[in-house]
Amino acid sequence: MTVIRPLLLAFALTGSTCLAAQAQSxxxxxxxxxxxxxxxxxxxxxxRPDLAYADFTVLRTGKTAREALDAANTGMAAVLEGMKAEGIEDRDLRTAGFSINPQYRYDQNQDGTQKPPELVGYEVRNSLTVRVRTVDKIGAILDKAVSLGANEGGSIRFDFxxxxxxxxxxxxxxxxxxxxxxxxxxxxxxxxxxxxxxxxxxxxxxxxxxxxMLRMAQSAAAPEVPVALGExxxxxxxxxxxxxxx
The missing domain is CATH 3.30.110.170 (Protein of unknown function (DUF541), domain 1)
Incomplete structure (x- = not known):
């Protein structure tokens, strides 16, 4: 018995120490x-968004690249001036894309074989992104751009x-x-x-x-493009x- 008691006491102390540690953490x-x-x-x-982005493209064609470019330049210059007249600042006008592409005609011979492509002219696209800070004016901006020469579609995006x-x-x-x-x-x-x-x-x-975006000018009966802002x-x-x- 004198040997067993110390062992039991040691066991009891060890067990209580573990329980205390477990209770703490x-x-x-x-x-x-x-x-x-x-x-x-x-x-x-x-x-409701308070900012809008509108994309316009001026597309012109000509028999030569120079002719198409001159026509596109004239059209885009008119659009830019129109945007400024609507209160759009220079910082809110950005060229979004520009391209010059040859245009070919592909005909067939009477026997059904393909003729060599024939160059018939050039196409110039000049695209513009307009940031509109007064979103209620977006309809007037769209109409003005189309009326002044923008003739290929883009899109409208609303933001904050x-x-x-x-x-x-x-x-x-x-x-x-x-x-x-x-x-x-x-x-x-x-x-x-x-x-x-x-x-x-x-x-x-x-x-x-x-x-x-519209692909042609508005009629006199609809002087402004109707736009619903939503949320x-x-x-x-x-x-x-x-x-x-x-």
């Missing part, structure tokens, strides 16, 4: 897995001058959505949520279908990992 071992729940949340924020407030609103909505999902899961599982271990987010603006939507998604409390 449920994850005392660095290799112990952290119990967690991972959820995703989605949030949106919408607002400063989207940060809207992005923040979408993020807050996404986090609230994720937290609500985590609380439901924790309640159903009979556990409590602890600290947030990780958050990842992705924010993007919902793309809107481009509005096709742009910013979409946010978050992934949050919550610790499950001990």
């Amino acid at each position: 449920p994850f005392s071992s660095p290799d112990a897995p952290v119990r967690s729940v991972t959820v995703t949340g989605h949030g949106e924020a919408s607002a 001058t400063d989207p940060e407030d809207l992005r923040g609103e979408a993020r807050r909505s996404a986090v609230a959505d994720a937290k609500a999902a985590a609380e439901i899961l924790a309640e159903a599982a009979g556990v409590q949520l602890g600290r947030v271990l990780d958050i990842t987010t992705n924010v993007e603006q919902e793309p809107l279908p481009p509005v096709p 742009n939507t910013i979409d946010a998604r978050v992934r949050i990992i919550f610790e499950i409390a001990p």
Whole structure:
């Protein structure tokens, strides 16, 4: 018996030390897995856009490259002056593309064989992107460009001058959505949520279908192109990992 008692006492002390350490830190071992729940949340924020981008192209043809280029230059110069007359600043006018392409005619012989291509002229395209800071004027801008010589389609895109407030609103909505999902899961599982271990987010603006531009001048009965602005939507998604409390 004198041998057994010290062993029992040592065992009791060791056991109580382990229990105390466990009570202080449920994850005392660095290799112990952290119990967690991972959820995703989605949030949106919408607002009327306050910025627009319009694309125009002046297309001209001629028997020679020089003839086509001169005609395109004249047409684009008129469009640029018209944009400035509508209050568009130089910083909001940008050449988006320029090309000169030969035009060929492909005929066949009477026996069905292909004749060598015949050069019949040249085609010049000069494209312009206009940033419109007063979106209510976009209809007048479209009409003016077409009336002054823009004759090939582009598109209209709507955006925000400063989207940060809207992005923040979408993020807050996404986090609230994720937290609500985590609380439901924790309640159903009979556990409590602890600290947030990780958050990842992705924010993007919902793309809107481009509005096709007219290919010919407006009639006198419709002096301005009708444009509906609608709303742009910013979409946010978050992934949050919550610790499950001990």
